[in-house]
Amino acid sequence: MAVEVSVETPLQDDVRGLVEQLNAHLLPLSPIEFQFKMTVEEMAGPETTVFIARDESGRAVGCGALKVHSPEVGEVKRMYTLPEVRGLRVGSALLEAITRLAQGKGLSHLVLETGTGPGFAAAWRLYERAGFTRCGVVLDYPDSEHSAFFEKRLSPLAH
Known part of the structure; x- marks a missing residue:
């Protein structure tokens, strides 16, 4: 299945629906106090760039975001693909787009928290x-048995 990944606003009905499905997917997997979700309104903030993967029919089938925390550090947020497209490299395409943008912004380090x-x-x-490795606690997340942290050092894009 071919998908196109592009930067879009999260303030669209189909993207809101995708984020709702992500939230529902996560709900039974970790205690609620260890789920660090961004709302679509927060995702629309100036420090965050949202990527949406769409299939040939234009249906939103996946999402991911880059939240910039400093001139050096960006965070991968809100990664999700619909169950029916898992295994088709949609998540990889989203993560590649996030990484390219981070490199283009001159960030040297990507981090993420997951369950x-x-x-x-x-x-x-x-x-x-995608080249991420396990690491200790990142940013201001609490140290918890419910969180796993990953990091990836980035090299600048060649011009």
Whole structure:
């Protein structure tokens, strides 16, 4: 399946629906106090760039975001693909777009927080295949058995 990944506003009905599905997917996987969700309104903030993957019919099938925390550090947020497209490299395409943008902005370091447990195994594989490695606590997240942290050092884009 071919998908197109592009920067879009999260303030669209179909993107809101995708984020609602992401939130519902996460709800049973971790205690609510260890789910660090951004609302679509927060995702629309100036420090965050949202990527949407759309299939050939234009349907939103995945999302991911880059939130810039400093001139050096960006965070991967709100990664999700619909269950019926998992295994088709939609998540990889989103993560590649986020990484390219981070490099283009001159960031040297990408970080992310995700959950632990069997429900997150596919996410861990995605991040590790993309060159992320496990690390200690990042940003202002609490240290918890419910969170796993990953990082990736970036090299600048060649011009």
